[in-house]
Amino acid sequence: MPPADRQRAVPSALMAVSFPRPDPESSPIGSFRVVRRGFDPDEVRSRLQQLVDEIDQSRERERVLEREFANASRPKVAVDQLDREVLVSLVGEETERLLSDARDEAARVRARAEDEAVQLVAVAYEEVARVRESVQEEVTYLQGVTAEQVETELASARGRGLEMVTEAREYREKVLADLAQRRDLAREQIRALIDGRDHLLRAFEVARLAAVDIIVELEQAAPSDDLSAPEQFISRQSAESAIYDADDDITPVNGIELPAVASGGTVVPEYTVPVHDDFEHPGAGTGPVDATIRTATLADGDTQPTPSTGVVFDHFAARRTVLAPLIESLVKQFKRVVVDEQNDVLTAIRRTERVSGIAELLPDEDSHVARYCSCSLAEAADAFVAGAASMDGGAAPEPRGPGTAVLDRFAEELVLPMRERLERVIESSQGNRFELSAFVRSAYREWKQRFDSLAEELLLHAYGLGAYSVLPVGSLVVWQPDPNAPGCPEVSANAGVVIRVPDTFPSGHVHPPASASCRCMIQRLPE
Structure with missing residues (x-):
């Protein structure tokens, strides 16, 4: 028999041999009459309950087997071939309607979910924008507060800095004032010492001249062998006492005492000295x-x-006497001019970012020479006149004075070396203002030490030029x-x-x- 016919024949056989199935609810478990003699009711009831349970289990197994049999007997259809008609034929029209409704509901749920997702994304974007704007506002506020705090701190720091600078300036002024006071006091003391030394030198000079006059008078009155030894001793002593440092600072003397000049230009000697063999x-x-x-x-x-x-006549002693105060006065003039010039040069260095040449610090060469000549012409003219007056039988000194000679001497001895040294200093410093300032101070300090010898040399030159200028041709x-x-x-x-x-x-x-x-x-x- 074919399998299909066999499957159709099975239910028919089952239906042919069917018999009434016992119902557990209709079992007479609770309807037994209790008799005095017979079975124990409890045991009978327990036994019947077991039978009812077995019947229920059997029925359940039967339903499962029938369902499996029905499923096995249905034709198998591929899932991809399930369309509406197949579904209708398989599950019925009601089931197909339920499935269609389920599909529609799923589509609606999907669309609603997509709408909600779009809304959630929009809300999220809005929230992000709102948070970003809030953060930016907070950052702007914090930046403003920070800037205000920074400005406040800077203003406070500037105020403290200005206070410190003011205190430093006040302290500096106080220190400078104290130093100036001490310097003035020291200068007064030095000036007093110089005055005392000058008085002593004058007293010694007067004593020497008096001793020389006495020796001369003794020689002229009664020269003898007994006086030869004292004469030589005093001569040597007077010669040695006449040797003093003319370059030392001496207090200025008002006016210049020159040897008296007669109307014919002849010098009137104030004293005479003998010439000894000791002056070699x-x-x-x-x-x-x-x-x-x-x-x-x-x-x-x-x-x-x-x-x-x-x-x-002792012309050398007379020249020393005349030139000593002039040299001292000229040295002071030099120092004043050099101090002013040094201050101007240092100020120019501080104000200039980079010094490239000497023209930024000093005037041109002619103006530079004229600056020193203007402060020395008076002393040089006095020395010139004194030299002219010292020449016996000389003519009156020329009114032009020693101007050209002084200019030449300054150019050769002071200004030109000074400018050359500054040019080398500027070149070696390579624009370093601090190093250049130190070099300038050192250079000017060295030049100040040369003023004594330079002033003496200039005045000696003016003195000699004055003496020569009044000599007639052929003298x-x-x-x-x-x-x-x-x-x-x-x-x-x-x-x-x-x-x-x-x-x-x-x-x-x-x-x-x-x-x-x-x-x-x-x-x-x-x-």
Whole structure:
């Protein structure tokens, strides 16, 4: 028999042999009559209850088997072939309607979920924007508060800084005022010491001159062998006492005391000193100064005159007496000008970001020279006049004074070396203002130490130029070295040489001083 026919025959067989099924509810468990004799009711009831349970289990197994049989007997259909008609044929129209409603509801739920998702995304974006805006507002507020706090702190720091600067300035002014007071006090004390020293020097000079006068009078009155030893001792002592440092600071003296000049230009000697063999100088040989005059070729074939012997005027002592206050005054003038110039240079360095040349610190060379000449012309003119007055029989000094000579000396001895040194300092500092300021202070400090010798040299030059300027052409002059000064290179060539104006001496000079160390003088000789 085919399987399909066999499946259809099974229910028919079951239906043919069916019999009434016992119902557990209709079982007579609780309807037994209790008799005195018979089975125990409890055991009977228990037994019947077991039977009812077994019947229920059997029925349940039957239903399961029938359902499995029905499922197995249905034709199998692929899922992808389930359309409406197949579903209707399989599950019925009602089930298909339920499935359609379920699909529609699912679509509606999906659409509603998508709408809700879109709404949630929009709400999330709005919330994010709101949070971002709130954060930006908070950041802006915090930035404003921070900026205000920073400005407050800066203002407070500026105030404290200004207070500190003010306190530092006040303290600096106080210290500077105290230093200025101490400096003024020290200057007063130094000035008092200088005055005392000057008085002592004058007293010693007066005593020396008095001793010299006494010795001269004794020699003229009664020269003897007994006085030779004291004379030599006093002569040496007077010569040594005359040697003092003319470069030391001496208190300025009002006015200049010059030797008296007669109407004819002849110097009236205030005192006379004898010439001793003790006054020896390099290249002059031994013996008196007048005996050391050497023969020189004179112009126009003239013969050399014989210098006069005897008592002569001490021109060197007179020159020292005249130039000492002038040198001291000129040194002070130099120092004042240099201090002002140094302050101007340092101020220019502080105000300039980078110094590239000397023109940014100092004026041009001519103006620079004129600055120092303007402060020294008075002393140089006085020295010029004193030199002219010291020449016996000389004419009146020319009114032009030693201007050109002073300018030349300044250019050669002070201004040009100063400018060259500053140029080297500017080049070596390479724009470093602090290093340049230190170099400038050091350079000016070195120049201040040269002022004493430079002032003496300039005034000696003006003195010698004044003495030479009043000599008539053809006058006989002799080169005399200072016996109390160290020798100079020109002494060996010029000492004792007689020439006629305007001839030159063997060293090529027309009048002393010939160099910085030269302290020689020229003396006019009678025809």
